[in-house]
Amino acid sequence: MALEDYRADALRCTRCAYCKWIPFDLIKSWRFSKGCPSVEYNHFHSYSAGGRLVTALSLMDGRSTVTEAVKESVFKCQMCGNCDVTCKMCRYDMWPIEALHELRFRLVDQGHGLAQHQPVMKGFRSLSNMLNKPKSKRGDWAEGLDLKRLSKHKSKLLFHAGCQYSHDPDLREAVRNAAELLKKAGVDFAILGADESCCGGRAYHMGYKADYQAAAERNLKIWADAGVETVVTPCADCYHTFKRLYPESGSSVAVIHMVELIDRLLKQGKISFTKALPMRVTYHDPCYLGRQGEPYVAWKGKEKKIFGQAVVYDPPRPRYNGAKGVYQPPRDVLMAIPGLELVEMERNREAAWCCGAGGGVREAYPEYSMWTASERLEEAKSVGADALASACPWCEKNFADAATRNGTKIKIVDIIELVYQAL
Ligand code: SF4
Ligand code: SF4
The missing domain is CATH 3.40.50.1860 (Rossmann fold)
Incomplete structure (x- = not known):
């Protein structure tokens, strides 16, 4: 694929701004209703998926050139995929996260990778x-x-x-x-x-x-x-x-x-728990295991219009919307540990807030990366968790760094360590 393959997506984007939030039917409070760390931190539309589609279109049409501001708006994003899930709540014909990848590939190919x-x-x-x-x-x-x-x-x-x-x-x-x-x-x-x-x-x-x-x-x-x-x-x-x-x-x-x-x-009974771990744990869904952890589905087909207007795909195109990510196994494992109480954060599963480490953000924009992690730690604290467990070393590292920096009193643990302790 190439950036031009997402020209139609950029034109179809209705600027509805759903991609800035978690799916509306999953919102439980104003405090934890936002889904896109990038636009929430930078407070400007071009830092959202919809905004980046506008940038992509403008670059493709030669109406803009790549400036430092363009580079920052393209790369100051964790590629967490929340936008892709939320956009697909009402759009079946758009793939925002794929377009964002192509935009990055284009900039890097043209020598505009981040220093x-x-x-x-x-x-x-x-x-x-x-x-x-x-x-x-x-x-x-x-x-x-x-x-x-x-x-x-x-x-x-x-x-x-x-x-x-x-x-x-x-x-x-x-x-x-x-x-x-x-x-x-x-x-x-x-x-x-x-x-x-x-x-x-x-x-x-x-x-x-x-x-x-x-x-x-x-x-x-x-x-x-x-x-x-x-x-x-x-x-x-x-x-x-x-x-x-x-x-x-x-x-x-x-x-x-x-x-x-x-x-x-x-x-299968090949391992079992013998020790209790009396603690209140919340589980953080890593973006790449959860909403972006869906299995690959091969597709070769074409886009068609019916009645000269509605877009359809022949054969039907796979729809990655986060529904088939790995969500239940970590929860089943944690719930099986004697004495451990699992509590859910408001944004969970496909609506999970990102840890802040992805997409090259930890390396390029450490302040923004730490802010993103800190937001998640606040959410974990709001449900009274003693510990935040995850299944990704990048998430755990970012959370641990943010907790140390902020003095947040919450333990960051790897789910494997909890399992091992309880054996
Ligand atoms: S990318 Fe999707 S959700 Fe975001 S503004 Fe465009 S159509 Fe709306
Ligand atoms: S990938 Fe994440 S940070 Fe980037 S635009 Fe989408 S929701 Fe925002």
Whole structure:
């Protein structure tokens, strides 16, 4: 696809502004009714999906040029996808988030990528991770666990840790717990260790499509050579990349998130809880596991008009509106932990407020990123939660940083750690 393929979307946008809110029927209070962090923080229409469609149209038609203000409005967005869900509440013929991706790809192709992203992208190209960490250290998290390496043992199931879990010492316990838990349950799996590379998803979200494609091709070849049939990952970003983006590059490898696998293992009786965790926990749906975690559906068809006016797709086009994201497994897992009380924030599931870390925002606009996370912490506090649990290392890192900065008294936990503690 190209930006021009979304020209019709830009023209069809009715400027209704639904994309600034969560779906109207899910609003419970004014305080937590907003859905787009970008427009809420920047207070200007061009920072909403509808506004960015206007910008895209103007650029396509040569009525505008790319200025610093245009770049900021395009990149100061987490690519969280709330706009896409809310727009589709009443529009079946628009794909705002795809148009926003194409707008970023266009700017990057024309040499207008953000200067703040360049160190990250340099590290991605030379070190195969998004944190500028030494490649040789990627497998250190697994030291002493005696895990099978894919380079030595063929395996149908690959455990992919992801950049953040592999390189962040604060998250090391969670990823080690995940591997130990799989061993306890008798799951046969292997890891790549230092040979593991970034999935490429965050490069894609920043607008670097060619870099993403190179990463996808490299990973798919390694998997194919080793006979991998299923990949399990504890990272929501990697999950989305493997599940939703890789099939476009020809992947037929099955993908599950670690929390889905834990849920299955619990329901099959392969693991069970023996300890109580008396705490009040709220669950944060990561954007890339929730509303953007829907499985890829192949579509090849064309747009037609009926009665010279109404747009239809032949055959019907898949409608990603967040309904088929991974929502229930993490909740079932948390509710199964003895003594743990699960409380929902007002904005949950497809209406969840973003953690603030996505789309290259954490790297380029740290203040805005922290503000977005702080908003979510306020929401968690408003339901009296002792702890905020999630299933994505990027979310957890951003929340932990915001909580430290603000002095917010709430524990940020990885769902895997809670499970491990209760075994
Ligand atoms: S992108 Fe969709 S929700 Fe936003 S203003 Fe346009 S039509 Fe309305
Ligand atoms: S992706 Fe998220 S931050 Fe960006 S315009 Fe859509 S709702 Fe706003």
